[in-house]
Amino acid sequence: MKIALPVSKNSLDAAVASSFGRTEWFMLYDTKTEKAEFLSNSASSLQGGAGIKASQSLVDGGVDIVISPRFGENARDVLAGAGIKAFKSAEGGALENIKLFLSGSLTPLEDAHPGLHNHGRR
Amino acid sequence: MAGGNTKIAVLSGKGGTGKTTIAVNLSAVAGSVYADCDVEAPNGHLFLPPEPETITEEKITVLIPSVNHEKCSACRKCVDFCKFGGLAFAGGRVLVFENLCHSCGGCAIICEEGAISEHKKQIGFARTGKAGTVSFIGGSLNEGEATGVPVIQNIIEKAENKGGLVFFDSPPGSGCAVMEVVKACDYCLIVSEPTVFGLDNLKMIISLSNLLKKPFGVVINKALKSSGIIRDYLKSIGREPLLEIPYDSNAGKICSEGGLLAKEDAFYRSLFESLLEKIKITEGED
Numbered sequence: 001m002k003i004a005l006p007v008s009k010n011s012l013d014a015a016v017a018s019s020f021g022r023t024e025w026f027m028l029y030d031t032k033t034e035k036a037e038f039l040s041n042s043a044s045s046l047q048g049g050a051g052i053k054a055s056q057s058l059v060d061g062g063v064d065i066v067i068s069p070r071f072g073e074n075a076r077d078v079l080a081g082a083g084i085k086a087f088k089s090a091e092g093g094a095l096e097n098i099k100l101f102l103s104g105s106l107t108p109l110e111d112a113h114p115g116l117h118n119h120g121r122r
Numbered sequence: 123m124a125g126g127n128t129k130i131a132v133l134s135g136k137g138g139t140g141k142t143t144i145a146v147n148l149s150a151v152a153g154s155v156y157a158d159c160d161v162e163a164p165n166g167h168l169f170l171p172p173e174p175e176t177i178t179e180e181k182i183t184v185l186i187p188s189v190n191h192e193k194c195s196a197c198r199k200c201v202d203f204c205k206f207g208g209l210a211f212a213g214g215r216v217l218v219f220e221n222l223c224h225s226c227g228g229c230a231i232i233c234e235e236g237a238i239s240e241h242k243k244q245i246g247f248a249r250t251g252k253a254g255t256v257s258f259i260g261g262s263l264n265e266g267e268a269t270g271v272p273v274i275q276n277i278i279e280k281a282e283n284k285g286g287l288v289f290f291d292s293p294p295g296s297g298c299a300v301m302e303v304v305k306a307c308d309y310c311l312i313v314s315e316p317t318v319f320g321l322d323n324l325k326m327i328i329s330l331s332n333l334l335k336k337p338f339g340v341v342i343n344k345a346l347k348s349s350g351i352i353r354d355y356l357k358s359i360g361r362e363p364l365l366e367i368p369y370d371s372n373a374g375k376i377c378s379e380g381g382l383l384a385k386e387d388a389f390y391r392s393l394f395e396s397l398l399e400k401i402k403i404t405e406g407e408d
Contacts, residue, residue, distance in 0.1 A: 048207060050207070052210050059210075074219055074222070
């Protein structure tokens with residue numbers, strides 16, 4: 001199983017980032033090998049549609065689970081379309097959140113915000 | 123151009139400098155066409171209310187892709203082509219995000235299976251009417267749409283069909299919507315105000331006018347004798363303001379009540395008349 005989290009930097013002690021679509025990095029954690037790798041988020045600088053492009057990278061990367069503090073409606077739709085389940089991150093670093101998820105302590109991420117960028121604008 | 127300018131874009135980078143005030147008043151003293159291109163927040167009709175019996179209204183639509191999942195071979199070429207994040211591929215299916223689509227039509231062209239067709243979606247409306255001696259043209263973009271450019275293009279087309287002298291009341295900024303208006307005009311009338319923000323945005327609009335090879339003139343609105351920030355800049359590029367409109371609380375009051383300065387106050391009427399003459403005869407200087 002592959003777990004993805006938006007993270008603040010590309011190292012194991014990274015915190016969970018506050019934004020999903022515009023995070024600089026994703027941590028991809030494979031529960032089989034117990035190894036983490038980092039994916040640079042090329043969507044972070046897009047003018048619009050960052051949540052969609054970021055989600056697309058995770059779908060293409062074969063991710064099964066996303067852990068994030070929040071996400072937008074468009075990201076939710078792409079992830080749900082690929083059968084990826086999303087969970088709400090808790091306080092603490094990325095690795096702690098993975099442990100919390102594996103012990104069943106995280107709750108599903110249900111409230112998608114209506115987007116932060118370019119809604120009703122240019 | 124011979125005979126002077128006929129299509130005037132009233133511009134400013136910063137919002138709230140007085141584009142609409144100047145555009146509606148010039149239109150009123152000229153008895154011309156007034157075209158409100160600020161489709162995200164149109165307000166020219168507050169000063170020039172079109173008479174109800176003359177109003178015509180047209181829906182503005184754009185084309186949005188629909189995917190035939192039976193025909194789709196899941197090659198993803200359309201998803202990779204879209205630069206606006208309007209398409210995604212998840213769970214073996216192409217997903218369409220209508221609010222990000224810019225209606226370029228590229229996905230339908232690039233699809234080798236003929237799996238993408240396009241359907242119309244209304245994004246706003248454009249309308250025309252008569253407001254006294256002024257021919258009113260305006261429109262509005264629905265909330266949440268990607269771009270107002272299709273509505274603006276329709277307004278410009280209606281104004282060009284009408285012919286004669288037109289004042290285009292531009293949206294603020296210097297992005298795609300503003301460029302659409304600048305491209306259509308003969309002359310850029312830039313409205314600035316004596317603030318640091320006003321100056322910074324004035325420079326951006328002058329760059330845009332130069333880039334699109336349009337002559338321009340600058341009006342300083344809300345001017346104080348003591349505030350030379352715009353005057354000094356214009357001097358440094360060898361230009362002078364066409365007009366300075368004084369900072370005047372009485373003018374603010376008239377505008378806030380939806381009144382036309384040129385109608386309510388003889389001083390302003392003569393100011394706008396002299397500005398109109400300058401604009402009509404100004405030839406390209408840059």
